Amino acid sequence: MIVRNLGRVDYLPTYEAMQAFTAQRQTDTPNELWMCEHPSVFTQGLAGQAAHLLTPGDIPVVQTNRGGQVTFHGHGQVMAYPLVNLQNAGYYVKEYVYKLEESVIRTLSHFGVTGHRVAGAPGIYVRLDDPFSHAALVGPALPSDPFKGLGKISALGIKVSRHCTYHGAALNVAMDLEPFDRINPCGYAGLRTVDLSTIGVETTWDEAAQVLARQLAARL
Numbered sequence: 384m385i386v387r388n389l390g391r392v393d394y395l396p397t398y399e400a401m402q403a404f405t406a407q408r409q410t411d412t413p414n415e416l417w418m419c420e421h422p423s424v425f426t427q428g429l430a431g432q433a434a435h436l437l438t439p440g441d442i443p444v445v446q447t448n449r450g451g452q453v454t455f456h457g458h459g460q461v462m463a464y465p466l467v468n469l470q471n472a473g474y475y476v477k478e479y480v481y482k483l484e485e486s487v488i489r490t491l492s493h494f495g496v497t498g499h500r501v502a503g504a505p506g507i508y509v510r511l512d513d514p515f516s517h518a519a520l521v522g523p524a525l526p527s528d529p530f531k532g533l534g535k536i537s538a539l540g541i542k543v544s545r546h547c548t549y550h551g552a553a554l555n556v557a558m559d560l561e562p563f564d565r566i567n568p569c570g571y572a573g574l575r576t577v578d579l580s581t582i583g584v585e586t587t588w589d590e591a592a593q594v595l596a597r598q599l600a601a602r603l
Contacts, residue, residue, distance in 0.1 A: 387415060410468070538569060
């Protein structure tokens with residue numbers, strides 16, 4: 384897998400570049416992993432509902448063809464875009480999503496943080512009361528509040544075209560989290576969004592990006 388660190392790049396041309404790469408790739412085109420950071424932008428998935436975009440203000444909104452609802456990208460967030468031929472790799476979309484989530488979980492573990500999956504809600508979550516606890520979540524969360532006591536630290540959204548993936552995963556490192564209050568993150572009203580900084584982890588964007596890239600490259 385070829386890993387490319389694109390640095391800080393605008394969202395829309397990066398999205399268009401992923402589409403072009405996927406449309407033009409051949410069966411023997413090597414897989415790539417693009418790591419980058421975006422200026423402030425809200426992105427809306429195919430299933431996105433306008434009602435979940437509360438008060439965008441001066442932050443632009445970009446409609447995309449990925450799965451999922453609305454989310455926010457901004458400075459201090461690591462974006463990982465794996466461009467993978469699933470047919471050549473020999474696994475299905477569900478396994479691919481599992482590998483993305485597992486890579487984020489292993490990255491968090493590198494920093495001493497325990498990440499959790501929540502059934503039916505793609506992404507990775509941490510305990511707000513003790514993000515460093517290794518205890519598993521016990522049983523299902525309350526149906527009325529599936530995220531009680533949890534904060535979302537990583538969002539996932541993918542697109543598969545001609546058996547090839549693009550879009551990917553976001554890991555919140557040290558952000559201005561206020562824009563998440565302007566939306567229902569990933570379509571869930573009241574869902575709290577956190578980053579490594581707010582749960583007590585001091586690291587840099589570069590370090591977090593390097594760790595996540597290693598984890599993704601090892602699994603994909």
